[in-house]
Amino acid sequence: MGHGGPGDLLPSGPEGCWATASCDQLVRELLRRMEESIQPHARSNPSVLLAMNLLGADIESPTYRLLLQEIKEEVVTRAQKAMTSGQVAEHILALLSSCQDPRQVPAPEEPINLIPILQQKMHEEITHNVISWYNRSLDILTLCVVKEHDRGAAVALAKELLSPDSHLDVDTRAMAVLALVCENNTAPYQEHLIQWALGNVTNGLLDEQEKGEGVIGNLSSMGLPIQALESSRKFYAPRRWDRAQAFHVVQTHEQEYTQPMAIARVLPGLVGTSYLNAAPLTVQYSITNTMKNYFHYSTSVCVPPGSRLLRVLQVARDEKPHIFSFKTVNYDHLGPFVVSIHGLAGNETERTYWQFFSCWSPLQQGVGTYRPKNWEHIQAIFSTY
Template identity: 40%
Template sequence: MFPWTLAVLCVLCAVTSASEKCTVPADQRSLVTKLQSTMESYIVPQSPPNPSILIALNLAGAQDSKTEKLLVAQIKERIIKEGTATMTSGEVALYVLALLSSCEDPKHVTAHISLVEVLKLKTEEELIHLSSHGKPYTTFYQLGLDTLALCLEGVDVNDAAVSLAKMALAKDFSMDTGAMATLALTCVHNRLVKAKQSRILAAVQEALNTLHQQILRAVETNTVNIYSLGLALQALSVTSTSYPSGEWSCSQTLTKVFNEISQGTFNNPMAAAQILPSLVGKTYLNVNRLGCFPDKITVEYTIINYLRGQHFMYTIFVTVPKGSVLLAVLQAADQANPQYFSYKTEQTSWGLMIVSINYCAANANDKTYWKFYNGTKPLDQGVESYIPANNEHIMAEFSKY
């Protein structure tokens, strides 16, 4: 069911007067539903991965879960097959946001690929180039995307935020760039306030005020490109909740949007992806607040054998219900990749013991066994008793006693 409880644009556009509220009119809601359906229909197995569409679908509430799963698979396949070396920082940032919106962990695309680490390096390259040449390696729009994605992942992006803020005050950003910078700086601003860090707060706040006025003026004077309007509305929604009477009529803006939808202006899937989030009262700041796995945890599980036979070290990330014992982690790993993570148990007077992992079996004659660690600390409980925490790293090492 389409989540029309989310489609209240007064949250996004607020009010133009005490009596006028800005919402999607009931007789226009079918247009938004149709717009989303049209966008989803463009996604087929042969289509290239499109993170922007995945973000929009998840923010709106994907009507077809198969489409969402296909987009996630396409994104992961590209990353695994082609790598990230040729991707720009903004591309990586979009992939991070897209995976977050689908409750996927961008830090663990595979055991060896962390998009967050890749993005941190590429963002640093942008900042170095900005410091040396007065402009980022790519564009300020991409630097805004980078800052937003890393901020949502909890990475310290104060340096990037300061650079964005300074440039926002020094030059006129395009509408798309200004809107993306607004979303990024809002994320950083909220974290600074929460952490009671005031050193750069004033600069960020000043930039946000400036960008807000620029975007509001462009929307008010109807000089915003129709394809930039979606990001502009997202930016306005996070920087203010009310406007003086007569300053801007959100209802008039909506009328323009729905006229364009009726004429097929947004039938292109990318155009639809740009406008759809704002029509359901969401912004890119919402991608990591979609209720992902509230009752589950992710555990990193590594098996190591440098002792006997063919040496190996394999790592997998598994999701299990919160409160599960370690045995559930081993079971999940076995189900996900039995080629490497199969195991055998044996019941003893001390409880259930793991006697073989990846066909490497313990042997009393040569005094070998499987020893489990939490990071580098040996576990003092068995697999039926120990309860891992979220993001914990469990290691099983073939050892001698």
């Protein structure tokens, strides 16, 4: 019915850490610490922006706007000459998750296309053997997310993971899992090789968790393995991952998470998402009134991957204010309640209100809580009760 708690950072359902007040508090505290690292004139961290988007943080906040602007400026001044391929990849994921087109980054002379820059840097670094397997994995993941696959690089990564002489650290293996899960989901080439590598590596991560009593690698490296294991269940099935144990480790050692990068890596996994979900959401949004002075309008909007429905309404309004204007009333425990759309308000005497649907199923959460899925059709229909 268009109401709900705007501050709920945890998704509904079984994904993410257990739906308790203590877990919600953990996520909020880590998010607060991470956002405190955003300072004017400090080196911007694209991983922080990506984590904020995956969590559905407030993209209207001054800190978010500052970080996004700094990352755009850094791309313009440093991407072509001063960044490694891995740094370009991080910036692409951060911009993409912010609904910014990495192929059209505004610049003084002409827009910058970061995709061929990443491809060229990656191949040059591989040719000169100056690229780490971590950066290779990050590059492969980023190219996969933007649908510019590098099949040869993915096969080489899978072979490295299966090599008995390979001794990759936990962060690298976890990033490799994310990259190969993406490749496996989008292309059937070398399917058995990639799936074999994924099964081998994920089982290795589970073995380390068992030996470490919940810790995978060390505390600062817990974030990427959590994301990797969240995203790769079918490759270590029927074996199960003790996700509650891993989350408990993070919660128990909360005070040790002080570095923005470690926090940015662990937060997505705590809410059941990962860098695989960096691509923004496209949501179709319609408003319909059949009671009096009929109108029906529809639009498609782009929102960051962790966004709530309220953000969809805001983007639609910002893009077409003469059509998708709306008003809300905030209630202490229910959050924002939509009382008017397109100048038409609900009326208690006439028992009318705006009801929200996903396709034709009424939403059970409010606009401040519900998180739309990619290509979902959200309808606001003027209704009676």
